[in-house]
């Protein structure tokens with residue numbers, strides 16, 4: 001085992017391979033507060049990449065309701081149980097990661113779902129924690145709550161799938177950090193399926209190989225955001241790249257949200273994979289649940305997000321989500337607008353901080369037509 005630095009847990013940790021960061025790391029921010037669970041992202045991915053034989057059960061992108069939704073069944077609670085109680089201390093994590101907790105003969109602590117665990121991808125949808133009594137939803141955090149968690153492969157800096165593969169079939173591209181399975185090398189041992197804590201590698205029983213989210217790399221190579229991003233109805237997603245914290249650039253929107261404002265957090269950072277999909281936590285869920293899921297920064301992130309309406313920079317940047325199909329490499333606020341640009345500064349999109357409101361007359365005199373149903 002090598003020693004590598006994982007900034008999300010604030011310490012060095014054991015990993016199967018030496019530290020080797022890509023030249024640029026694909027990353028994304030998902031704003032949970034805006035997801036409406038329409039599953040358009042799920043279908044956009046399904047129809048693009050997993051409509052073939054043997055892929056019927058696969059959802060490279062899925063959206064589940066927390067706390068009772070899971071795909072596959074109990075993916076997170078089962079692993080947390082296996083890992084046992086661990087603690088964060090002053091923002092760092094001295095507890096065991098999945099690599100450090102691996103049993104003898106294994107490279108990663110994990111478990112392999114059974115076929116039926118994938119059979120109910122919408123289990124727990126819209127199920128609330130607690131009863132809904134009169135007025136209970138008027139206070140934040142809500143006494144009764146649930147939220148939608150959209151999930152794709154995290155294209156981790158320290159992928160458990162890659163570490164576990166005995167054939168060396170899984171690789172991380174040096175140019176963008178996207179994690180792929182070499183279909184020629186894979187022999188279908190499914191060590192990756194067992195090792196990925198997020199359960200985002202899938203076994204195809206017809207080809208006998210493992211498959212996973214490819215971050216729509218043919219699009220990303222052309223500066224375009226992924227299918228599940230550009231089709232997102234709630235405009236919750238922003239794709240780009242992330243720098244390590246010591247070289248964060250505030251003009252990079254992902255760096256700004258993750259490193260500068262610390263409003264977007266990784267999913268289960270304590271597992272040790274340094275995942276690269278970051279979530280703006282929901283403002284209405286209990287702090288203890290968010291702490292377990294997103295680490296000790298969750299409460300501060302919620303406070304920052306709640307203040308965003310009066311914060312022209314953060315509020316403006318959040319307005320760029322879902323506004324262009326191109327990858328926004330740089331951003332800046334320019335007066336009453338926020339501008340997204342290519343890395344070379346070429347403007348891609350300009351969004352007003354405050355959307356103008358136009359009120360039409362009920363009856364349009366010029367065209368002699370009613371503009372509302374009941375003039």
Ligand code: SF4
Pocket residue numbers: 152153154155156159160161162179195196197198199200201212273
């Ligand atoms: S989320 Fe899972 S499949 Fe994706 S890179 Fe990380 S360990 Fe591998």
Ligand code: SF4
Pocket residue numbers: 034035036037038039040041042063148150231232233234235236
């Ligand atoms: S398309 Fe967007 S809003 Fe709809 S479920 Fe997916 S992430 Fe949520």
